[in-house]
Amino acid sequence: MSRIQATFSSLKAQGRTALIPYVTAGFPFADITPELMHGMVSAGADVIELGIPFSDPSADGPVIQKAGEKALSMGIGLAKVLDMVQAFRLQDNSTPVVLMGYANPVERYDIMHGQGSFIREASKAGVDGMLIVDYPPEECEDFAAKLRASNMDLIFLLAPTSTSERMAQVARVASGYVYYVSLKGVTGAGNLDTAAVEAMLPRIRAHVNVPVGVGFGIRDATTAKAVGKVADAVVIGSKIIQLIDNQPRDKVVALAHDFLKEIRAALD
Secondary structure, eight states, rough: OHHHHHHHHHHHHTOOOOOEEEEEEEEESSOHHHHHHHHHHHHTTSSSEOOOSSSOSOOOOHHHHHHHHHHTTTOOHHHHHHHHHHHTTTOOOOEEEEEEEOOOHHHHHHHHHHHHHHHHHHHHTTEEEEEETOOOGGGHHHHHHHHHHHEEEEEEEEOOTTOOHHHHHHHOOOOSSSEEEEESSSSTTTTOHHHHHHHHHHHHHOOOOOEEEEESSSSSSHHHHHHTTTSSSEEEEEHHHHHHOOOOOOHHHHHHHHHHHHHHHHHH
């Protein structure tokens, strides 16, 4: 059982919803990420999604795109992201960490370091799961099997436009949880329709037997609470990035902590 699976199993037994914050690795300061991750855990985060900076994201809105560009300008690549996870693991060996990003950095890592090196090094660093936006399920069954062999989960996105056939394809290879993109758009866009989310989740659960997290539009405690009543997890990213952008270094962790503590209280 992976750390992700163990975490969701424990939360289910307690009748609690998982809180999953997202931050871009190396933002807003190149060396702050492990400290920021610890601050989020202390506020009640159950799983952390750590964004891999990438120059050409397709699913990220302007807020996360800007964060990724800033991290890239400071030299944050996939190797340094793995170093951040390893540093986090020196003090926290229980909170699951999911890397979220795109195929290009992962495949380039193997080209630069040797075939299979990414999975090996990610496992060694303490990564628990991967969410690769542009990996369709029918193209990565082998990758999913290799991740599972190293006790890591491959997580997929589902959208309001996902067909029953697509959900069934995802169900065959997904593990850990699936991430329901609650909006037709990029991260941080639009207003979340909680009634539409509530209507969609039974359709997803008819095909998928892993927990379902919801994100791409949750910006405050009220929305998080409404979504948390029907979802297994609430994912928040763009709002956190906005809060910590252009802040003095000594305020970044406290701002993220206080915001997530409010969300955690609403979920509970």
